[in-house]
Amino acid sequence: MISQQNSHELLIKLIDIPSISSDENAVCTFVFDLLKTMSFDTVQRIPVDEHGFNIFATKGVPKVLLQAHLDVVPPHIPSRVDETKIYGRGSCDTKASAACMIVAAQQALADGLTNFGVVFTVREETSMVGIKKLVSALPQIPFTIVGEPSKLQPVTSHFGMLTLNLETKGKAAHTSQAGEGVNAIDALIKAAADLQKITIHPDSMLSVVKIEGGVASNIVPPLAKARYSFRISPDDKNDYLEMFTKVLKNHPLATVTKGFEAGAVKSKLPSELSFLGKGQTVKYFTELSFLQSGVILGPGDIIHAHTDIEQVQKKELDEAVLLYGKILVAMAN
Ligand SMILES: [Zn+2]
Known part of the structure; x- marks a missing residue:
């Protein structure tokens, strides 16, 4: 007992x-x-x-x-x-x-x-x-x-937590024939630059926490990824997935999906x-x-x-x- x-x-x-x-x-x-x-x-x-x-x-x-x-x-x-x-x-x-x-x-x-x-x-x-x-x-x-x-x-x-996964898909090619490929890392950098411009709630916090992509020195990268981690204030009513999706309309190689979420x-x-x-x-x-x-x-x-x-x-x-x-x-x- x-x-x-x-x-x-x-x-x-x-x-x-x-x-x-x-x-x-x-x-x-x-x-x-x-x-x-x-x-x-x-x-x-x-x-x-x-x-x-x-x-x-x-x-x-x-x-x-x-x-x-x-x-x-x-x-x-x-x-x-x-x-x-x-x-x-x-x-x-x-x-x-x-x-x-x-x-x-x-x-x-x-x-x-x-x-x-x-x-x-x-x-x-x-x-x-x-x-x-x-x-x-x-x-x-x-x-x-x-x-x-x-x-x-x-x-x-x-606070809550939300992770969003950004992914860009290109096309692999030999780097000596770079024009035949589509560079996913280039696409990721451009999409990420536009995503930096969104305005988040002043009490919330956003960090890019992971970035990956590429295969080798002689391959145009066909895939690149970045992960965004939000710490969301209880007063923040923004829908960040929707905001990301809107920005990425101008980036046809990019998609965003929700990872972890705790309100x-x-x-x-x-x-x-x-x-x-x-x-x-x-x-x-x-x-x-x-x-x-x-x-x-x-x-x-x-x-x-x-x-x-x-x-x-x-x-x-x-x-x-x-x-x-x-x-x-x-x-x-
Ligand atoms: Zn613990």
């Missing part, structure tokens, strides 16, 4: 089960088995693929969900503990949230609370396919507390959660992009996520357990 005192112990166990994105089965099985020992009405696996699965546990008819992802970025870093902190891969991103949510849920179940659920997902650090599968498996998703390192400050708005979020705290304080805006995006409504709230600081000194403060873990418990009392039942 677990208790509030050993949310620390549970976090250490979770950190020490390697769960690099796309290899999550061991940690999922551990959490699934643990939830099975608690008095939830249902504990189900929501399949993702052979490398990992989502977990969804409910008590009553959930009005609120506690959610965190169980995958981490490479490399695996085992746990290390000192007086005030727990270190290791996932210590803040986001096994700390997961551990505190499990302990808070256990306390809530012991107190007879009902109408809430917990959700643990996989593949957040790569394709987001875990949360996408969850959303397609559940017809309705209640207000969700998304556990990401926010120093326990509520985050109600965040920006602008949500509000329900009045029951006003005790959390004012909602903040952050520039990273989270699984909340794919959910209907919710707030990001978790122990740890994003500044430590994905670093080799990933860490969380023990006292923040204790505070998180209490805060998640308070949220369940305010919103469930």
